[in-house]
Amino acid sequence: MSKILIKNARIVNENSIIEGDLLIDGEYIVEIESSISPKNVETKVIDAEGSYLIPGVIDDQVHFREPGLTRKANIETESRAAVAGGITSFIEMPNTVPQATTQELLENKFKIAAKSSYANYSFMFGGTNDNLEELLKTDPKTVAAIKLFLGSSTGNMLVDNEEVLEKIFSSTKMLIAVHCEDEATIQKNLQKQKEIYGEDIPINLHPKIRSEEACYLSSSKAIALAKKTGARLHVFHLSTAKETELFTNKIPLEEKKITAEVCIHHLWFTDDDYDKKGTLIKWNPAVKTLKDREGLWKALLDDRIDVIATDHAPHTIKEKNNVYTKAPSGGPLVQHALVAMMKKHKEGKISIEKIVEKMCHNPAKLFKIEKRGFIKVGYYADLVMIDPSSPWTVNKDNILYKCGWSPFEGTTFHSKITRTFVNGNLIYNHGKFNDKIKGQRLQFNR
Known part of the structure; x- marks a missing residue:
C-alpha cells in the first residue's frame, strides 16, 4: 500500500472542525496537521477542498x-x-x-x-x-x-x-x-x-x-x-x-x-x-x-x-x-x-x-472497538469524504441494495459520499469500488 495524503479537508472529530491535511500510511493514520508535504513521489495526493472528512x-x-x-x-x-x-x-x-x-x-x-x-x-x-x-x-x-x-x-x-x-x-x-x-x-x-x-x-x-x-x-x-x-x-x-x-x-x-x-x-x-x-x-x-x-x-x-x-x-x-x-x-x-x-x-x-x-x-x-471511530494518529484509516453541495435523487438506477428498492426513493439529498477508506484502502471512489480488498474483523478492548 502506498501512502495517501488528503489535503485541504474539513476534518470533523471530537466536537470540532479543523481545516487541514491527513496522511495515511498502510492501514493507519500517521499524521494530521494544518499542512503536510508529500513525503515522496509515490505518495498519492487527494485534494479534499470543500469536503468534510469524517471517521467511518x-x-x-x-x-x-x-x-x-x-x-x-x-x-x-x-x-x-x-x-x-x-x-x-x-x-x-x-x-x-x-x-x-x-x-x-x-x-x-x-x-x-x-x-x-x-x-x-x-x-x-x-x-x-x-x-x-x-x-x-x-x-x-x-x-x-x-x-x-x-x-x-x-x-x-x-x-x-x-x-x-x-x-x-x-x-x-x-x-x-x-x-x-x-x-x-x-x-x-x-x-x-x-x-x-x-x-x-x-x-x-x-x-x-x-x-x-x-x-x-x-x-x-x-x-x-x-x-x-x-x-x-x-x-x-x-x-x-x-x-x-x-x-x-x-x-x-x-x-x-x-x-x-x-x-x-x-x-x-x-x-x-x-x-x-x-x-x-x-x-x-x-x-x-x-x-x-x-x-x-x-x-x-x-x-x-x-x-x-x-x-x-x-x-x-x-x-x-x-x-x-x-x-x-x-x-x-x-x-x-x-x-x-x-x-x-x-x-x-x-x-x-x-x-x-x-x-x-x-x-x-x-x-469498546479497538482503534476505530475517531480521526487520530495511530487509528485505522477508516475515513469518509463528503461533498456537502452535490444534490442527487434516489432512484432505481443508483440503489445498490440487492433488494433493489429504498424507502427514500424520490428523495433528493444535498450531500454526496465521494470517497470511503477502509483500513487505509480507498474502497469507494466516486461510484467505483475496489473489489480486491476486504474488511477486517473488529476487535474489542475488553
Missing part, C-alpha cells in the same frame, strides 16, 4: 441476511452499499438461517465476511431460552455483544422465560443488546384488529398494534432487570418519546451501564407517511407519531440517546407488497443513512459534529 460510520445494528436468506441480501451486496454510504464497520444480528445461537454457527458468519465484506465487521451471538451454556463461551474480545429479542420479530429467538432472562443478565459481563416489545400486548392488539379486518389490516394501524405500551413495558422491564443484576444493557431502536424518559444524560457515556439507540427511520418518518409509503415503512418497532419523533430528536440531542443506527433489514419488494399480516417488517437503509442525517443538518436539526459523535465516536466507545 459504525453501524451497530444491521441484518445482512446471510446465511439462509440471501434472496433478500448478502454480506457482499449490503456491505458494498454500506461503504458507498460511508459505513466502514457494521455489527450484524443473529437472526439468519440458521440462527447464530452456537459458537460454531457464529464463526461460520465470520468466515463468510472474511471472504466477501467490503467493510469491517462483527456479529452478535443470539441468546435463546435454552442456550445459556453456549452463550457464556462468547469471547468478549472478538465478538461485539449478546443479542436478545424480547419481542416477536424473530419467531423462536424470542426470549420470554423470565428466569432464563435473569440468568443471562446475571451471568455475562458482555454487553447485552435488546429488541424491546412486549409480546403479549402485541398479540392482544393484533387479534383485536384481525377480528375487524381479517388479514388485510390497514398499515396505519401498525403503530397501534406494536404500540407505545408494548415498547415501554418491555424497555422498562429490561432496564429494571439490568439495574437489579448490574448487566451492561444497550436498548436498540427506541421508537417512542415515553421510552426516552428511562435514560439519563447525567453521566458520560463511558460510565453508563444502560445505553440507548435510535434508528434513521424513526428520526425521519411518522405515521402520516403510511398513506404514501405503505408497508415499505413497516418496521418493528413501528414508526409512530410526530410527537414521538420529536421526543426522539430531543433525547438524541440532549444525550439520553447515545447512538444512531440503521437496523438495515431488507426484504424483496414482492414480500413487502403483501397484505399487512404477511408483509415482513424491515427495510434497507445503509446506503442512505449518513446522507439522510446530512440533510437534517442542512435543515438545521443537528450539527455535523453531533452526527459524527452519534454515528462514529459513540458506537466505538460503547462497544
Whole structure:
C-alpha cells in the first residue's frame, strides 16, 4: 500500500472542525496537521477542498441476511452499499438461517465476511431460552455483544422465560443488546384488529398494534432487570418519546451501564407517511407519531440517546407488497443513512459534529472497538469524504441494495459520499469500488 495524503479537508472529530491535511500510511493514520508535504513521489495526493472528512460510520445494528436468506441480501451486496454510504464497520444480528445461537454457527458468519465484506465487521451471538451454556463461551474480545429479542420479530429467538432472562443478565459481563416489545400486548392488539379486518389490516394501524405500551413495558422491564443484576444493557431502536424518559444524560457515556439507540427511520418518518409509503415503512418497532419523533430528536440531542443506527433489514419488494399480516417488517437503509442525517443538518436539526459523535465516536466507545471511530494518529484509516453541495435523487438506477428498492426513493439529498477508506484502502471512489480488498474483523478492548 502506498501512502495517501488528503489535503485541504474539513476534518470533523471530537466536537470540532479543523481545516487541514491527513496522511495515511498502510492501514493507519500517521499524521494530521494544518499542512503536510508529500513525503515522496509515490505518495498519492487527494485534494479534499470543500469536503468534510469524517471517521467511518459504525453501524451497530444491521441484518445482512446471510446465511439462509440471501434472496433478500448478502454480506457482499449490503456491505458494498454500506461503504458507498460511508459505513466502514457494521455489527450484524443473529437472526439468519440458521440462527447464530452456537459458537460454531457464529464463526461460520465470520468466515463468510472474511471472504466477501467490503467493510469491517462483527456479529452478535443470539441468546435463546435454552442456550445459556453456549452463550457464556462468547469471547468478549472478538465478538461485539449478546443479542436478545424480547419481542416477536424473530419467531423462536424470542426470549420470554423470565428466569432464563435473569440468568443471562446475571451471568455475562458482555454487553447485552435488546429488541424491546412486549409480546403479549402485541398479540392482544393484533387479534383485536384481525377480528375487524381479517388479514388485510390497514398499515396505519401498525403503530397501534406494536404500540407505545408494548415498547415501554418491555424497555422498562429490561432496564429494571439490568439495574437489579448490574448487566451492561444497550436498548436498540427506541421508537417512542415515553421510552426516552428511562435514560439519563447525567453521566458520560463511558460510565453508563444502560445505553440507548435510535434508528434513521424513526428520526425521519411518522405515521402520516403510511398513506404514501405503505408497508415499505413497516418496521418493528413501528414508526409512530410526530410527537414521538420529536421526543426522539430531543433525547438524541440532549444525550439520553447515545447512538444512531440503521437496523438495515431488507426484504424483496414482492414480500413487502403483501397484505399487512404477511408483509415482513424491515427495510434497507445503509446506503442512505449518513446522507439522510446530512440533510437534517442542512435543515438545521443537528450539527455535523453531533452526527459524527452519534454515528462514529459513540458506537466505538460503547462497544469498546479497538482503534476505530475517531480521526487520530495511530487509528485505522477508516475515513469518509463528503461533498456537502452535490444534490442527487434516489432512484432505481443508483440503489445498490440487492433488494433493489429504498424507502427514500424520490428523495433528493444535498450531500454526496465521494470517497470511503477502509483500513487505509480507498474502497469507494466516486461510484467505483475496489473489489480486491476486504474488511477486517473488529476487535474489542475488553
